[in-house]
Amino acid sequence: MKHKTISDIAREAGVSKATVSRVLTHPELVKPATQERVKRVMEKHEYVPNHIAQSLAGNPTKMIGVVIDELSNFFFIEVAEGIGNILSPLGYSMLLVSSRWIEEEETRLVKSLISSQVDGVLLAPVAKESRALQLLKASQTPCVIINQIPSDTSLSFVAGDDLEGGRIAAALVNEQEAEQVIVITGFAHQSVEDRVAGFKEVLDSRFLYKRYRFVETQADGAALVTTLIRTEELEQKKTILFVTNDNVAIGIVNELVEQGISIPEQVMVIGYDNIRATSFCRIPLTTVSQSTIHIGEQAAKTLLQLINKERTEALHNLIQPVLIRRHSL
């Protein structure tokens, strides 16, 4: 037989299932002597109660669903790490899944999480209005949104102030001398558009400005460098690159160095996120920090409050970005 059940233990210890259940969850209600006896039997068989059954019977699952957009992206990994920091010590496990930036996938995953009766979910949505959010609401699953400001104000979120972050980047650019400014963005996402909007708002009009889209990975970034050298004459014109996420920026910087272009003398680069790798990459990156791990921790804490009903109104946490100057600009 596969698993010993509560009945097996009960029979062998000569008590009822209820008593066994009690030593599991309310030991104080059981006489020490019998408690001892039951425990001995449990240990003898290495009995582990069936969590699934416990949950069906009404207990919380102690599982939190975490939906990120991309597993191989340091930004999300660090967010997940922050989440783990908070959740793990409290006995929660996280069901970590990736939507791979696909909205249907996100919906499917959220359905599956709801179906798994997770106690709450942390979601980094692919798009602004998502079916996933409706489902979450309909199922009354506590949740907090990460890295996006949902239009439904009843929802909690923890996100960076992307508009402001863009402005900060532009302000720094305005202090420089350069012949052109190029903005490089990846997946179309609200946060990215806001960063660009803030950037344009403040950017000095004396700069030639151009944008490259759909540069989504480190590899994409590296590949883009060759193109830029040709089409934008990187080697002739002093250039500033604003890359809206560090993950890609790192790929770009590395390739620039490989191609022998000097940073920041010939090309300056400013990134966004301040993931950990920016401090030890080829040329330590100047970037707009949104304290990635902190986002995860904050979101997890809020979710916990929601779950424990210590909080009823939504938390709208717009984290203020900060400029981190390193060597790339």
Added chain:
Amino acid sequence: MKHKTISDIAREAGVSKATVSRVLTHPELVKPATQERVKRVMEKHEYVPNHIAQSLAGNPTKMIGVVIDELSNFFFIEVAEGIGNILSPLGYSMLLVSSRWIEEEETRLVKSLISSQVDGVLLAPVAKESRALQLLKASQTPCVIINQIPSDTSLSFVAGDDLEGGRIAAALVNEQEAEQVIVITGFAHQSVEDRVAGFKEVLDSRFLYKRYRFVETQADGAALVTTLIRTEELEQKKTILFVTNDNVAIGIVNELVEQGISIPEQVMVIGYDNIRATSFCRIPLTTVSQSTIHIGEQAAKTLLQLINKERTEALHNLIQPVLIRRHSL
């Protein structure tokens, strides 16, 4: 009321629970007309079947437990990524948990996973003989071990050949001129000991050899540099550093550069793992590669075979390491 149940749907569609259940799992057994009717009701209420209940009733949970030692370690993150690559498309979710190198924690987590009735677990054990492995065996949960060779040969594992990796590193060192060789290791772990053993076995006797232990994080690595400069006279003696994991090596290299020590002219560094960051860090790292993502993928695939009973005997996969030469040596 919180969730609609199968009974609600049944009632509203004017059929029995059994029929609704069939629509869910064996649609071909239901007349198209009624099927249509039931489906309409389900959609109307955004009905999502309770996965917990389905599992209790005997279905697989489609959840895989993944136990790693450390969340903020690129090596494990990449392994997890490899696992996700394989599992996600097949509709599995992963329950990702970190033991933080603590054995009791590992045991607790594995218990919890078993208790959650995961279909299988992927485990990177903290120590050689672990209680967690016993439990896994006792519960007959399919599992494959990562990054360790269990003494119980009935267990499947995917691990790098650490002894050989150490030899490879030493062979490279032997080709160099240097006044001293320093080995830097982190958490006491079998794999690390093997790497060091292989290294010592092949290392030329002309080298002065010394070992620093318990250097466990990037920050530890950075901090160590100051010490080394003082006690080992890094600036006077040409030195080779063998760091048994890239995560730490990256921290060390970065700090060496910050301190103005030239790599590889004054200090040479060789790492281990070939995590992705080694290619874009301060000085791209020469390292012993064990194809991290591949380990995860391989382990996940094997686990799936075990779960589906396509494989009965254990898989012993000792991955051969390869030297990757970059700029640090």
Added chain:
DNA sequence: CTGTTAGCGCCTTCAC
């Protein structure tokens, strides 16, 4: 203090 009795939501025989 401990046993008995109902479910939790779903799936699976077994009849009709």
Added chain:
DNA sequence: GTGAAGGCGCTAACAG
């Protein structure tokens, strides 16, 4: 093709 009944493992009243 479809319904009724029992059970998965556990918890929560309700009695004694």
